[in-house]
Every structure is written in C-alpha cells, then in structure tokens.
Amino acid sequence: xxxKNLFSVWKKVFSNWKYIALSxxxxxxxxxxxxLISNYSSLIxxxxxxxxxxxxxxxxxxxxxxxxTTLMSSFISLILIAILFGILFSLITYKTKMxxxxxxxxxxxxxxxxxxxxxxxxxxxxxxxxxxxxxxSAAALSFLPYxxxxxxxxxIGILSFSTFEITKDIKKGISCExxxxx
Numbered sequence: 001x002x003x004k005n006l007f008s009v010w011k012k013v014f015s016n017w018k019y020i021a022l023s024x025x026x027x028x029x030x031x032x033x034x035x036l037i038s039n040y041s042s043l044i045x046x047x048x049x050x051x052x053x054x055x056x057x058x059x060x061x062x063x064x065x066x067x068x069t070t071l072m073s074s075f076i077s078l079i080l081i082a083i084l085f086g087i088l089f090s091l092i093t094y095k096t097k098m099x100x101x102x103x104x105x106x107x108x109x110x111x112x113x114x115x116x117x118x119x120x121x122x123x124x125x126x127x128x129x130x131x132x133x134x135x136x137s138a139a140a141l142s143f144l145p146y147x148x149x150x151x152x153x154x155x156i157g158i159l160s161f162s163t164f165e166i167t168k169d170i171k172k173g174i175s176c177e178x179x180x181x182x
Contacts, residue, residue, distance in 0.1 A: 010167065023083075028082075080156050084160060
C-alpha cells in the first residue's frame with residue numbers, strides 16, 4: 001500500500017472528529033495509566049496522609065512532569081506507543097463499525113502489540129509498566145542489552161505493523177476474499 005493510499009484512508013477515518021477524539025482520549029488514558037503505575041506507591045502513601053483531593057493534584061503533577069522522571073528515550077517511546085495505541089483503537093473501532101468484526105489476519109499482531117505496549121511502555125528504572133505489578137523489577141530487565149528499551153521498540157514496531165494492516169483492511173472495504181475458482 002502506498003503512502004497516498006494510507007493517508008487517504010486515515011483522512012477518511014479521521015475526518016470524523018469522533019475518531020480524532022477517541023484517539024486522543026485513548027492515548028491520554030494509556031499515558032495516565034503508565035503515570036499511575038509508575039507512581040503507584042507514592043500516590044498510595046500520599047493518599048493516606050493528605051486525602052483524595054491532594055492525591056489527585058499530585059497525580060496531575062506527575063502527569064505533567066513525567067518526562068522529568070524518566071529517560072528521554074523511554075518517554076519518547078511511551079508517547080509513540082500511546083499515540084499508536086490511540087490511532088489503532090480508532091481504526092479498529094472504524095473497521096468494526098464497517099463490518100461488525102475485525103479481520104482475524106491482523107488480530108494476533110494487534111493483540112501482541114497492544115499487550116507489549118501496555119506491558120513495558122515505561123522506563124526500566126521506574127517501574128516498567130505492568131511488569132512491575134507482576135513482580136518483575138527494573139533489575140530483571142537490566143540484563144537486556146538496552147535495559148528493556150528493546151521491548152518498547154518491539155511494541156512500537158508491532159503496533160505500527162498492526163496499524164498498517166488494519167488500514168489496508170479498511171481500504172479494501174467490506175469485501176469477502178472468496179476464491180470462486182475452487
């Protein structure tokens with residue numbers, strides 16, 4: 001698929017403000033979730049001392065200043081994953097509305113990309129996304145050559161591929177690929 005076709009599909013989908021809003025909301029939720037996971041213990045202890053309103057204020061401080069607490073490469077990969085996740089979610093929603101189901105061909109890549117994106121979007125030194133909830137610490141990923149950044153790059157690659165594939169499916173439209181010669 002050429003870049004022209006790719007952008008024509010995106011123009012068609014994102015000309016509807018609802019899909020732009022959905023992408024932004026999903027990306028912000030994803031980013032917020034990572035801020036929450038990375039600062040979970042601080043927020044819990046802060047809540048015990050200062051209450052809900054002050055904890056919400058602290059969360060927004062963490063949200064805005066998150067790039068200051070992590071490596072720039074980890075922050076950039078988190079932003080890319082959040083954006084790709086939002087775009088992919090909107091494209092899947094569009095495709096689902098088109099035919100009421102998502103193509104099984106891209107399903108495994110989409111699921112894998114989303115899983116890896118949620119699992120390791122953050123910085124290895126500050127909690128590494130959901131892996132920290134499973135007891136896998138930053139030390140466990142420090143044995144990887146790039147301290148776990150390679151998992152974020154893998155997630156970006158898989159999400160990019162999934163976005164490309166779902167875009168191709170949308171371009172095809174609602175058509176069945178049945179070989180009538182058999």
